[in-house]
Amino acid sequence: MKFMLLIHSTEPAVIDNTRVDGGVMSPEYAAYNDALIKAGAMLAGERLQPTTTAASVRVRDGKTEVLDGPYAETKEQFGGYYLIDVADIDTAVQWAARCPSAQFGTVEVRPIWNTRGA
Amino acid sequence: MTDEARQTAERVARDSYGRLVAFLAARTRDVAGAEDALAEAFASALKSWPVDGVPTNPDAWLLTVARRRQTDAIRRRQTRTIGEVHIQLMTEELEQAAANPDAIPDRRLALMFACAHPEIERGMRAPLILQTILGMTAVDIAAAFLIPPATMGQRLVRAKARIKDTGIAFAIPEPEELPSRLDAVLEAIYAAYAKGWTEIGDSSADRLADEAIWLGRLVVSLLPEEPEAKGMLALMLYTEARRAARRGEDGAYVPFDQQDIAIWDERQIVTAEALLRQANKAGPTGRYQIEAAIQSAHVARRVSGRANWEAVVGLYDVLLSLTQSPVVVLNRAVALAETQGIEAALASLVVIADDKRMADYQPYWAARANLAARAGRRDEAYEAMTLAIGLATDDAVRQYLIGQRKLLQDG
Numbered sequence: 128m129k130f131m132l133l134i135h136s137t138e139p140a141v142i143d144n145t146r147v148d149g150g151v152m153s154p155e156y157a158a159y160n161d162a163l164i165k166a167g168a169m170l171a172g173e174r175l176q177p178t179t180t181a182a183s184v185r186v187r188d189g190k191t192e193v194l195d196g197p198y199a200e201t202k203e204q205f206g207g208y209y210l211i212d213v214a215d216i217d218t219a220v221q222w223a224a225r226c227p228s229a230q231f232g233t234v235e236v237r238p239i240w241n242t243r244g245a
Numbered sequence: 246m247t248d249e250a251r252q253t254a255e256r257v258a259r260d261s262y263g264r265l266v267a268f269l270a271a272r273t274r275d276v277a278g279a280e281d282a283l284a285e286a287f288a289s290a291l292k293s294w295p296v297d298g299v300p301t302n303p304d305a306w307l308l309t310v311a312r313r314r315q316t317d318a319i320r321r322r323q324t325r326t327i328g329e330v331h332i333q334l335m336t337e338e339l340e341q342a343a344a345n346p347d348a349i350p351d352r353r354l355a356l357m358f359a360c361a362h363p364e365i366e367r368g369m370r371a372p373l374i375l376q377t378i379l380g381m382t383a384v385d386i387a388a389a390f391l392i393p394p395a396t397m398g399q400r401l402v403r404a405k406a407r408i409k410d411t412g413i414a415f416a417i418p419e420p421e422e423l424p425s426r427l428d429a430v431l432e433a434i435y436a437a438y439a440k441g442w443t444e445i446g447d448s449s450a451d452r453l454a455d456e457a458i459w460l461g462r463l464v465v466s467l468l469p470e471e472p473e474a475k476g477m478l479a480l481m482l483y484t485e486a487r488r489a490a491r492r493g494e495d496g497a498y499v500p501f502d503q504q505d506i507a508i509w510d511e512r513q514i515v516t517a518e519a520l521l522r523q524a525n526k527a528g529p530t531g532r533y534q535i536e537a538a539i540q541s542a543h544v545a546r547r548v549s550g551r552a553n554w555e556a557v558v559g560l561y562d563v564l565l566s567l568t569q570s571p572v573v574v575l576n577r578a579v580a581l582a583e584t585q586g587i588e589a590a591l592a593s594l595v596v597i598a599d600d601k602r603m604a605d606y607q608p609y610w611a612a613r614a615n616l617a618a619r620a621g622r623r624d625e626a627y628e629a630m631t632l633a634i635g636l637a638t639d640d641a642v643r644q645y646l647i648g649q650r651k652l653l654q655d656g
Contacts, residue, residue, distance in 0.1 A: 136647070154634070154647050154650075155634065155643060155647070157631075158631045158634035158643075158647075159634075159635040160635070161631050161632060161634070161635050162605070162631075162632050162634075162635025162636045165604070165632055165635075166604055206649045216393060216396060217391070217392055217393070220391050220392060220393060221391055221605075221638075223654070224391055224638045225635065225636060225637065225638050227643075229638075230375035230640045
């Protein structure tokens with residue numbers, strides 16, 4: 128079964144570009160990635176840039192609106208995801224608990240629809 | 246109200262609740278119905294007893310409230326439904342029990358045997374026992390077992406329906422069947438304990454360990470002649486005695502061999518040693534007694550300054566022949582490193598290297614990493630350590646391993 132783990136956590140108020148480099152993974156996350164790959168569970172996973180870089184788009188009555196910022200202003204922000212393939216929800220929740228961000232943020236576990244083109 | 250008073254009141258409420266659920270369900274085989282009948286009474290007991298004190302006869306108190314609610318429920322029901330028959334039946338049961346609450350036999354053991362019946366899915370036996378005997382909510386059980394609460398709720402409902410529909414008997418098994426059936430009950434209780442042990446720093450998980458020990462005591466008191474029940478209780482107490490020593494003052498993880506034995510709980514160890522002696526009177530017979538004996542050899546360190554590793558390896562040999570478990574192979578290897586050296590230990594792990602159950606078993610990779618590092622196999626140690634870090638759910642363990650891996654790089 129495929130699941131998406133959606134990682135929500137509080138973004139630091141000011142991103143210190145000299146210290147926090149989005150291109151370098153923390154040792155915790157690097158090890159977590161390795162473990163997912165080694166277990167054959169990893170399908171994909173990415174870390175998102177901060178919500179200050181986000182744009183939100185919607186089309187209403189034929190009119191396209193583009194707004195700065197994320198879809199919803201929330202205390203914790205959506206900051207990254209993993210797409211995993213595991214036996215069941217129990218295993219998916221287990222992997223969510225291992226996610227380093229689960230220590231301070233929230234990892235949402237969502238089963239994926241098995242959709243096909245009509 | 247002190248914390249202790251609250252806990253005592255809660256304990257009495259759970260004790261009484263479990264006894265009444267078992268009694269009602271044993272007659273109707275309807276666990277869910279018995280729980281329904283007592284749910285409101287139990288909830289008000291949990292609310293009022295810690296404040297007003299525990300009633301003289303807790304069973305009678307619960308039954309009186311439950312009976313009143315049940316009668317109300319029947320009165321409220323205006324149309325005929327299938328549920329009415331069920332409520333009528335439960336009401337009759339409640340009436341009978343309330344008529345003579347002092348004569349209510351303790352059927353909790355029978356209920357535990359039903360919950361851990363071979364017809365019940367293995368993983369659901371512990372959650373069922375926690376819910377029916379202790380009145381734990383599906384939400385709390387779900388958190389301890391890392392399952393979404395709704396999923397856990399559905400599984401509990403299905404398991405209870407299975408008890409009702411498949412004719413699982415509420416009885417103590419016959420002597421020839423008892424050892425294997427008891428093993429299933431003990432396994433379920435120990436699984437609950439293990440959940441409570443691994444989740445460090447979470448107060449609800451701490452309570453789960455206490456509940457499991459309480460269930461262990463209950464089984465020992467109801468089956469005083471069974472050495473395995475004593476063995477398992479001893480095993481839990483040996484482990485529990487070291488709970489505080491697992492963390493330094495700064496909250497950092499402290500590995501077993503570096504624990505300060507002064508913080509071990511001497512009282513629990515003494516109780517465990519006594520239980521183990523009683524259990525072993527006729528010679529050790531089962532896996533829990535052997536596992537408890539292994540713990541006894543470990544805590545020998547507090548007297549002799551050194552764990553008795555030779556005894557530990559010998560006991561693991563026996564355990565391995567009994568269980569064939571890869572986890573036993575792993576633990577034996579760690580002990581073997583102390584008696585026959587690291588290479589012998591690593592060689593003994595070859596048989597489980599491709600075991601799928603070990604692939605995401607965090608302690609396996611942590612132990613492998615430790616052995617490989619001591620053998621000077623640095624790359625292998627680094628790789629195993631990385632997996633152990635990635636598989637950890639406990640941040641103290643994760644940080645400890647990151648530190649160990651750094652030593653490997655620098656060393």
